[in-house]
Each structure stands twice: as structure tokens, then as C-alpha cells.
Amino acid sequence: MNSLTKNDKTHRGMAGNIMQMAFLICMLLLLHPSDALSQSGRRHVNTGSNIMVEAKAGYGFLIPHRLEMEIFNSHFSSFEISISKQTFGGSRWEYMYAYPIIGLAYWYSNLGTSPYLGDAHAIYPYINFPITPPKSVRLYFRAGIGLGYLTKRFDRLDNYKNTAIGSHLNAAVSASLELRARIVNRLYFTGSIALTHFSNGSMKTPNYGINIPSIYAGVAYKLSKENAYTRSKLLPELYPYEFDGKKWFQVQFGAGLGYKNTDAEAGGSYMVYAMYANILKQVSFKSRLGFGLDVSYDGTDRMILETSSGEKLDSFIPIVKTGGNLAWELMISRVSFVLNIGGYFSGQYKTEGGIYEKFAIRYYFNQSIYTSITLKAHYARADYITFGLGYNLNIKYY
Known part of the structure; x- marks a missing residue:
């Protein structure tokens, strides 16, 4: 019993450390300090006049996407406060994405006072992309990812009805369609339709995940009078890792490491190893398109095969999965999102299906080397998360 408790604490600690690492990387990705610098490296006169604070309240419900989750089917309120800044062209990506708003938000909900789920907290950086032209009323798409904390989690003895989440620490993802309207000089009304998601990527099972659609209303206030310079946006110089409009393609190689927990089903944690190669063509400043190859080893596959057959496998080869895919990379300065x-093609155990999806967030240290967080899923159901490094080879073909 003591050894089991010790292992469980070790797994929880590992999951917590990984989630904290993911949050720190996401903060680095979305709040990169170079955004506030001018082309000369000095702080621009605009940066002191574009800070906003915002508060909003929402009303929504938890989607019971599994039969076991019907007991959570209630409506409840949620609240969010954030601090943000209006970009003005300190980096080329700001110009290419129509000068979005970037910020940091704290989100809270009691999840309908459920005795099984407890309360939910989240903190995440976000980017608010303009959709319509700059007017007094404007439409935005907002996306954020960070760290979530649920006060209650699955426990075999004390909370076995919580089949949604097996860990306190989770990834928190937010996406919303937002309307912003100027009320007076520095005060804005905001209204949005949003989806908030909590998941740990199967680092601790069960992990059905929590999906919360909501509607929000709130206000945003600019802390200082608008600087006249912000009305004339900048078009800054290109940086080495940005697209220069010439004909390029990229050959990418990378590897990642992760682990899966199956305590809710079979018990224990298992390592996951992944390698990949992508060949992509730069089709615009924002996008790269191409195809990729994957090789992966999932320790839970070996456990399941050995359990079902009653025999130990002599080789790891039947467990290795190879695959091919279509790839798309969206560039935002040093940050990219890869789908x-x-x-x-192969792999003896494929009961989760023959189709897979990967979603990765990357940070480029320079034009060649990057780090990444990758979520792998099957038919949109999360399977595992890996953390890795990669190399990007840029080739000019004219």
C-alpha cells in the first residue's frame, strides 16, 4: 500500500511539473517581450498608452459528452478578469495579423456547485485577432491556452463519480468569438460566445475532459489616454525567422517524450516516444503547407497486448506505429501552431482507430531550432502529450 501511495504521489508530481512547464512555455510563446520593442531595440512611445483591464461575467453549462457525465448537466456562471495591450506594429507579425490584442486572463467558475467537480480556476495568455475593419464596433476571434486547476478530481474511493478529470492540474484552453464596442473614449463593452476546455492529455486518467460553452458580457477600460502615435500603425522590418516573400520550403525533424497514466483502467504509467519529419512549403507570410511522417512507441499498447495474450512480447517492433499525414503550420513571430x-501505415495495436491528429505549439529559438508541446488525438479524443525539440532546415529553391 505504501509503495502504491508513493508511486501515485510521484505520478502526480510529474504531471504537475509537466503542466507547469507547459504553462511557462505558453506564457513565453504568447507574451514574447520583443513585441514591445521598436526596430532599434528601444521601447516605443506607444507601449505606455495601450494597456487595458477587462472584467466579464458569463453563463454556460458543461457538455455531457459521455453517458457517465450526465450527472454534471447543469447551468452555472463564470467570471474572468484580464490585462491586455493593443499591439501597434512593434513586430512584423502584428501588422500581418491586423494588430491584435494580447493579454493574460484569470478565469473562475464553481461548475454548478457540483460535489464531484468542485471549483475551476484557470490562468492563460491569449491573442485576440481582429476579424472586421477597425471601427467603433469590431468583431474578434480570441484564443488562449494555459494552466487550469480543479479543486476535486477522480478518486477510486472518495470521488469515483468524477469521470471527467483525474488530476488537479490541467491544461486550460479558451476560444471565443467576441464583439467589442466603444462606449466612451477609453471604455468598451465586450460580448462573446466562448468555449472553455480542461484536459490533462491522459497524464492522469480518467480524462474525458470538461467542455464549457458560455456567453459573456463585460467591460474593458484603457488605463491611459490614447497616444496619437497609435493611430498610425507601424510596418517594422523583417526578422531572420520571418518569411521574406521568396520561394522557400522547410524540412523539419523532431522528437518528443511523454507519458500516459492508466490508473483508472489498468494501473500504472507508461512512456511514450515519438519522432517525425515534415516537408513544408511556405505559401504566405503566415502559412506553410505540406506532408509529414511519424514514428511512435506507446508503452500502453505493449501492456494491452501482453495482457490480452497472456504472453510477454519478445520485440518492441509490433508496438511501433508509423504513419503519414497532411501538415499545416501557422506562423506568429517566433511562435507557430502546427496541425x-x-x-x-503499421502497428499491431490500433483499437483507437487508424486516423490520428496532432496539434503542436512551437517556439523558435532561431530560424533552425525550436521546442514544442504536442497533443496527439484520435478522432478528436486526446491520447497523450509530448514535449520535444526539433530542427528546421530552410531551403531556397530558386
Whole structure:
């Protein structure tokens, strides 16, 4: 019993450390300090006049996407406070994305006072992308990812009805369609339709995840009078890792490491190893398109095969999965978001299906080397998260 308790604490500690690392990387990705600098490296006169504070209240419900989650089917309120800044062209990506708003938000909900779920807290950086032209009323799309904390989690003895989440610490993802309207000089009304998601990527099972659609209303206030310079946006110089409009393609190689927990089903944690290669063509300042190849080893597959057959496997080869996919990379300065959708060529255990998806967030240290967080899923159901490094080879073909 003591050894089991010790292992459980070790797994919880590992999951917590990984989630904290993911949050720190996301903060680095979305709140990169170079955004506030001018081309000469000095702080621009605009940066002191574009800070906003915002508060909003929402009303929504938890989607019971599994039969076991019907007991959570209630409506409840949520609240968010944030601090943000209006970009003005301190980096080329700000110009290419129509000068979005970037910020940091804290979110809270009691989840309908459920005795099984407890309260939910989240803190995440976000980017608010303009959709319509700059007017007194404007439409935005906002996306954020960070760290979530749920006060209650699954426990075999004390909280076995919580099949949604197996850990306190989780990834928190937010996406919303937002309307912003100027009320007076520095005061804005905000209204939005949003989806908030909590998941730990199967680092601790069960992990059905929590999905909360909501509607929000709030106000945003600019802390100081608008600087006249902010009305004339900048078009800054290109940086080495940004697209220069010439004909390029990229060959990318990378590897990642992760682990999966199956305590709710079979018990224990298992390592996951992944390698990949992508060939992408730069089709615009923002996008790269191409295809990729994957090789992965999931320790839970070996456990399941050995359990079902009653025999130990002599080789790891039957466990290795290979696959091919279509790839798309969206560039935002040193940050990129990568989506791969494909199918498996080989692998003895594929009960989760022959189709897979990968969603990755990358940070480029320079034009060649990057770090990444990757979520792998099957038919939109999260399977595992890996953390890795990669190399990007830029090739000019004219």
C-alpha cells in the first residue's frame, strides 16, 4: 500500500511539473517581450498608452459528452478578469495579423456547485485577432491556452463519480468569438460566445475532459489616454525567422517524450516516444503547407497486448506505429501552431482507430531550432502529450 501511495504521489508530481512547464512555455510563446520593442531595440512611445483591464461575467453549462457525465448537466456562471495591450506594429507579425490584442486572463467558475467537480480556476495568455475593419464596433476571434486547476478530481474511493478529470492540474484552453464596442473614449463593452476546455492529455486518467460553452458580457477600460502615435500603425522590418516573400520550403525533424497514466483502467504509467519529419512549403507570410511522417512507441499498447495474450512480447517492433499525414503550420513571430491529420501505415495495436491528429505549439529559438508541446488525438479524443525539440532546415529553391 505504501509503495502504491508513493508511486501515485510521484505520478502526480510529474504531471504537475509537466503542466507547469507547459504553462511557462505558453506564457513565453504568447507574451514574447520583443513585441514591445521598436526596430532599434528601444521601447516605443506607444507601449505606455495601450494597456487595458477587462472584467466579464458569463453563463454556460458543461457538455455531457459521455453517458457517465450526465450527472454534471447543469447551468452555472463564470467570471474572468484580464490585462491586455493593443499591439501597434512593434513586430512584423502584428501588422500581418491586423494588430491584435494580447493579454493574460484569470478565469473562475464553481461548475454548478457540483460535489464531484468542485471549483475551476484557470490562468492563460491569449491573442485576440481582429476579424472586421477597425471601427467603433469590431468583431474578434480570441484564443488562449494555459494552466487550469480543479479543486476535486477522480478518486477510486472518495470521488469515483468524477469521470471527467483525474488530476488537479490541467491544461486550460479558451476560444471565443467576441464583439467589442466603444462606449466612451477609453471604455468598451465586450460580448462573446466562448468555449472553455480542461484536459490533462491522459497524464492522469480518467480524462474525458470538461467542455464549457458560455456567453459573456463585460467591460474593458484603457488605463491611459490614447497616444496619437497609435493611430498610425507601424510596418517594422523583417526578422531572420520571418518569411521574406521568396520561394522557400522547410524540412523539419523532431522528437518528443511523454507519458500516459492508466490508473483508472489498468494501473500504472507508461512512456511514450515519438519522432517525425515534415516537408513544408511556405505559401504566405503566415502559412506553410505540406506532408509529414511519424514514428511512435506507446508503452500502453505493449501492456494491452501482453495482457490480452497472456504472453510477454519478445520485440518492441509490433508496438511501433508509423504513419503519414497532411501538415499545416501557422506562423506568429517566433511562435507557430502546427496541425497534422493522417493515418497509420503499421502497428499491431490500433483499437483507437487508424486516423490520428496532432496539434503542436512551437517556439523558435532561431530560424533552425525550436521546442514544442504536442497533443496527439484520435478522432478528436486526446491520447497523450509530448514535449520535444526539433530542427528546421530552410531551403531556397530558386
